[in-house]
Amino acid sequence: MLFNSIDFAIFLPIVFLLYWFVTQRNLKSQNLLIIIASYLFYGWWDYRFLALIIFSSLLDYSIGLGLSKYEEKRKRKALLLLSLFVNLGFLGFFKYYNFFLENFIDAFSLFGNKISIQGLNIILPVGISFYTFQTLSYTIDVYKKKLEPTKDIISFLAFVSFFPQLVAGPIERASNLLPQFYKKRKFVYSHAVDGMRQILWGLFKKVVIADNCATFANQIFDNYSDNSASTLFFGAMFFTFQIYGDFSGYSDIAIGTSRLFGFNLMRNFAFPYFSRDIAEFWRRWHISLSTWFRDYLYIPLGGSKGGLVKKVTNVFIIFIVSGFWHGANWTFIIWGALNALYFIPIMLMKKNRVNTNNVAEGRLFPTFVEFRQIVFTFLLTMIAWVFFRAPSVADAFLYLKGIFNNSIFTVPDKFNNWLITLCFIFVLVFIEWLQREKEHTLELQNTNIPSYLRRSFYLIIFFTIFWFGGSQQDFIYFQF
Known part of the structure; x- marks a missing residue:
């Protein structure tokens, strides 16, 4: 169901x-x-x-x-x-x-x-x-x-x-x-209403963002050899937002539904695409799995204690096992190993616990350095997602090879078909940036925004789901 x-x-x-x-x-x-x-x-x-x-x-x-x-x-x-x-x-x-x-x-x-x-x-x-x-x-x-x-x-x-x-x-x-x-x-009305808000945003992320992105990502990944570098770049970006909208959308619906019945589940996503390095990304992405591996595998293995070889080995083990947990394919193992390679230099420089607060905390805009870090981390993550999405390791390497050529600076042929979905991605990023210090995106009740504006906003999201939702897709993580 x-x-x-x-x-x-x-x-x-x-x-x-x-x-x-x-x-x-x-x-x-x-x-x-x-x-x-x-x-x-x-x-x-x-x-x-x-x-x-x-x-x-x-x-x-x-x-x-x-x-x-x-x-x-x-x-x-x-x-x-x-x-x-x-x-x-x-x-x-x-x-x-x-x-x-x-x-x-x-x-x-x-x-x-x-x-x-x-x-x-x-x-x-x-x-x-x-x-x-x-x-x-x-x-x-x-x-x-x-x-x-x-x-x-x-x-x-x-x-x-x-x-x-x-x-x-x-x-x-x-x-x-x-x-x-x-x-x-006990039924607590305010908790139930807050749960409904989280369900609403989860459905928006799943139906409007993930399902629409899936259509374009599937078309591009299935025919990557026939597309320009710029098209392949957008294909990777569409999948990057597809998997985020799909999985974090599921988590939002799950947590919100649980609140309707008086239960509190742990937070599973904390705006991961605003991360300033890979270590921060993994503290914010699929938190329940990351902390599970940390507590039941990484720490028992010795964690970051011991010599250099042991530290590096433990990092590779936890990321490769995490990749293998996602599926029986070498693409997931390479995805895990690639994230380990991203993480190890940060760990060796002892900078993996630097960015533990919210980016631009208390400010509307990030600094130039913070913005550069966010973009760089996002691009590294997007490259890794190519391995996650590709049917084979060879396809992933050919896909990435196709991105890195001069046609990266051309306008994709089907760009006009993507405009509405790209606008919704911008809306997603914009709203989540404004709410990045909150527990979830639609946590708006303790703000200065008048109630009639908040309700109007919820109605707009509700009708957007019906009018602009993509063709129904299974949740990606059902296969795991």
Whole structure:
């Protein structure tokens, strides 16, 4: 079920009314309703996927109980390894089986040995990377005794399957979201209204920005050998805004929807394209995944402690694993490695924690240096996104080669077709720049702007979504 679909537009109000008017007096009934609604939401794509998420949930719930019974380190470690083996085993099979098989066959063919092994026609369960990491964080935290294991199976099942963030995040920690299922929720009108504002902006980013950019990006990437350098440049830029509008739009809708039900999810995007260096970009992009890898992989490996070789190795590991998490293709691995190469010089110069505040904080305009840094970081990111979008590493290199020639200074042939979408990109950047110090873009209630102007602005966005929305596209991160 897509957030930007008629199905969800019918589903959400029904669940909302049942939640607040039928089950409000009983916490367990509310949590049970969330489970039923979440399984319906998830099973809408393919009911067979439900068996996997239910099994994974019951496994980690049971392992959590097991960890509460044992103090012996060997037994506790065995339970943790069981959780890691099963969860990552499922993820590896569904997502990476054919990738490893194909590369195994290719490796043998280099030595003149031909192997004929038939791949499997595997359907990737939607959101498996997200809920797998969510349940793993629970068992790891319980194992480390940072979190008390829950005995409330209803709350745990609701935590794992919570439909707003189930299929594309944010990847919630049990320490943040699970306790919210234990407490009675009260409907707070101001929180619900603020949630609706965030949903509205998320839909704008998805439907108006991402879906329109997708049309042009697909046309250009699919025919890159026939296009001028300037056209290829715009194609890369369209994808850069497509993936931002698509993924951060999903996060906005997820966080806003959660607020309608009395839940607070972690922030997942903090205006990343206003970053002044790559380190800042990764503190602002897909925050829930970046911090997950930091806490459960980078720090256990030693982080930035130790010698030069260890520091560099740890950075490469975390970025390459992050790339591999996104998909079973060498393009994602190269994308991760490229970001590591961007990051390492900053780390070695000990400048990776320089830009921790908002750019041009308290000022309307950035300084020339800040503007130059933002543009440079944006261009580096855009180059990396070419590898993320291209079907193969060879295509990515040919695409980039096509950009760097004299035709970069020509006007693209189809420029007139892009004008409306480019105007909306400008509107997006302009409004988000003005709101960059806020939690989300439409956080306008505590401003000097009169209420009638704010409401008029919301109506303009609402009708813009209907009039200028692109053809419906799946959310990019559903494939991860």
